[in-house]
Amino acid sequence: MQPNRSNSEKRPADRLLKMPGKHDRGPIDFKTRIAEHEGEIMAIATRDVVAAQQTATIIQAVEIMTREGFRRLPIVDAGTHRLRGIVTGSDIIDFMGGGDKYNLVQVKHGGNFLAAVNEELREIMTEHPVTMPATGSIADALDIIVNRKIGGIPITDxxxxxxxIVTERDVMMVLATEHSRCRVEDIMTSSIRVTTPDTPISKVCEKMVNCRFRRLPVVTDDVLCGIVTATDIMRYLGEGKAFEHLTTGDAAEVMATPVRLLLSGELYTTTPDKNIHEVALEMLRRQVGALPVxxxxxxxxxxxxxxxxxxxSREG
Incomplete structure (x- = not known):
């Protein structure tokens, strides 16, 4: 790195020097990391990755993701630890009625949800996910996140x-160390899709998959009453709530639950005039992936x- 570059010439990756990472790993010595054939991406990545095998069941994966608070779970070989795929919250939503993976429930198991959730992960995992090498840079991760809209990137040798694994939240922690000229109104999505409190989970899953959303604001009479995320729906399954009132085991019974039952009591919001630096810090502190405006x-x-x-990234 060139220590004497002006602020306007700095790459986003250079901001790493200003923050310790989400875990205290001591001072970051880039010369040592180069000697170890590791790139700067490993300074902010999660190294001790929780992963599953292809033969684990869908419900086991959902339980792990719910317990750990993950949006994604890499799938590896037991012996070699080689990456074979990844299961994301979007895959689970697809399986629960949102898209083609719901065929596993409807076609293969005739609507029997209990049988379907005990299928192996290989049935719904995304094979050949986008990865990056351990020698990669933060700029490499930024390019994948921004241009390919991938929120979590497994790192392989x-x-x-x-x-x-490195996520968009990890990268945001680096980029949010500097102030910005932008305000929320400059970058927010204003044409947003919403749902209502009494909408069944099945319809919410369909909308999320079809529109490639991970979250939907929940409104009633034009008033925001919550936001439902793919993680909320996954938690409904992973914590066992989906099975509490089952009598037939049919998928329709599971997915008829109104989305209002998934909403938490806490609702964090922001305003259009807020500086995005403040909003980024707020989201990191709250550990949320989005804020209604x-x-x-x-x-x-x-x-x-x-x-x-x-x-x-545009300001870097």
Whole structure:
């Protein structure tokens, strides 16, 4: 790195020097890391990655993701630890009625949800996920996140062995260390899709998959009453609530639950005039992936981690 570059010439990756990472790993010595054939991406990546095998069941994966608070779970070989695929919250939503993976429930198991959730992960996992090498840079990760809209990137070595994972939240932690000229209204999504409290989970899953969303604001009479995420729906399954009132085991029974039962009591919002630096820090502190934008008591937009990472990258 060139220590004497002006602020306007700095790459986003250079901001890493200003923060310790989400875990205290001591001072970051880039010369040592180069000697170890590791790139700067490993300084912010999660190294001790929780992973599953292809033969684990769908419900086991959902339980792990729910317990750990993950949006994604890498799938590896037991012996070699080579990456074979990944299961994301979107895959689970697809399986629960949102898209083609629901065929596993409807076609193969005739609507028997209990049988379907005990199928192996290989049935719904995404094979050949986008990865990056352990020698990669933060700029490489930023390019994948912004241009390919991938929120979590497994990191592998030359043999395909899983060495870590880096997410858009990890990258945002780096980029949010500098102030910005942008405000929420400059980057938020204003044409947002919403749902209502009594909408069944099945319809919410369909909308999320078809529109490629991970979250939907929940409104009633034009008033925001919550936000439902893919993680909330996954938690409904992973914590066993989906099975509490089952009598037939049929998928329709599971997915008829109104989405209002999944909403938590906490609702964090922001306003259009907020600086995105403040909003990024707020989202990191709250550990949320998006904030509804409220103006004059009305929902006017949504700002996500992806929106923030993209905005910060343009300013770098």
């Amino acid at each position: 030359n043999n395909g062995e899983l060495k870590g 409220i103006e004059d008591s009305h929902l006017v937009g949504l700002v996500t981690e992806y929106d923030l990472v993209k905005a910060f």
